[in-house]
Amino acid sequence: MTSSAAVAVGAVRVLGADALAPYVLTGRALLPEESAAVRLSLSALPPVQRPPAAPPDGRERPWLRAWIDWGLVAVAARLDPDPWCVAAPVPQGPPPCDDSAPRHRSADGAVGGEGWVPWSLRMGQLASLALPGLDGPVHQAARSGALALARGATRALLRRDFATAARITRWLAWLAADGVALPLDVALLTEDIALRGGDDRCLLDAAIARRLLGLEVPTT
């Protein structure tokens, strides 16, 4: 493996489907070298074939990894007509989080789910799935939790955790594109994060959210 190929494999590993977001969002044809990088990454680090149960019951890290890999394989297969020899099974979806969820699971173990705070943080870690054309159990969970996501993004922004705010806002933008009514102005939220945040990952998420919202028209 050359050093540039190693970098590409690493980038695909970190970004998941977002490595291909420019092609998804602009409709440009996938470049052969990009396709090769994704294939190399998936062959070097193949998706697990038996993902764990969804947290809080199952282990969080491998479950997140399995979903990120699923998103990458789903987007790559759509962009590249050549057959893919890598399969990524559909992991178990996250639990729903409706409007009556508490902030956190109650200390006395009462029913009511694990709470919108940890739920929205975990959804944020799956932000690379919030791309046009992807849909599945995670997206269905997002539809159940528009208020939980809006609260999570607002909480992150008030904590000046712009990276988390941007990731959760991706889901709100995806829901807006899906026609779901939202309890806040997600365009203003996205602009706020883009203007006040600043690191590259945050700006990438904000840029994708803008595209989902139709705030930037593709130039090609």
Added chain:
Amino acid sequence: MSTALAGVAHDIRSRALGWLHTHRQLGALDGGDITGNTDGYKALAETGLAASLVLRDGTAGSRESALARELLDFSWAQLKEGALLYERLLRHPLATDTIEGYAHFARAGYRHPGLDRLIPHHAALGAAQVVEHVPNRRLAVANALRITGHDHGAGAPDWATSARATWLGGTPAPWCIDWMTGYHVTHTVFHLTDWGRQPGGLPGDMAAYLIRWLPVWTDIWTETCQWDLVGELLLVGSCLPAPYAEPDDWRRLAELQHADGLMPRDDQPVDDDTVTRFHDHQHTTIVAAIAATVALARALDAPAIGTPAAGAPGTPAP
């Protein structure tokens, strides 16, 4: 609020009232004009507020009722049965704090004839509209006129306009809030609902907005240990048409409260000096007593949301 949580709220209130009562002499005025000591007299009025709500809401036992009555008697005596408020309002016609402070005593039946002649006059002059207050403060004046019975005729408060002028009335982006604005929000709710007595006084869109975002604000100011503001936010939850309470918030407050009843305002060390302790943490302890008493009152008349054991309904759709 579940029965178990009502027990927690009851304990918080009982201990807070005991602490305020034990240390009440530390809040005594040094006599004479209150204009030179507005902070001291406002603290007495806030003590009167807490005590008047304990008596108003009818959830107190005989011990707590006696403590509340004695706190009111003490504070009212410090204000020379209202004479100090009267003299201040006479000399400073725009000092609406006198009307606001008087209302807490009037609520519990303490009246001053001179004030009851002067206040309607100032109401007619536009006390609730023309003084250059921040918007939520105008609601404080309006509520004081309502409580004292001087909210009709010329100069009657324009509730709708005043409510809409506040930060909350604009239902802005929920992240456009800071610590001070948090207090503006809580006080907007307190005055519109008369401290939880009439939750319907909150316009529907403002109530829906609070149901969505109050949990977020409670979370971030809990994380930063701003217990004074957190106490006020819990009180806001009890003022909503469908009260909002999460069990852990109340348990946390109970754990934070000192054995003698002091409620710390934040996570900084509490001073050992009795006088410093009193002045630093009196407001937060008053807030705790009020939050608990309104929570108890609402527990008697409405199911809570955010308390799964109560079979909570969902919030309205966005």
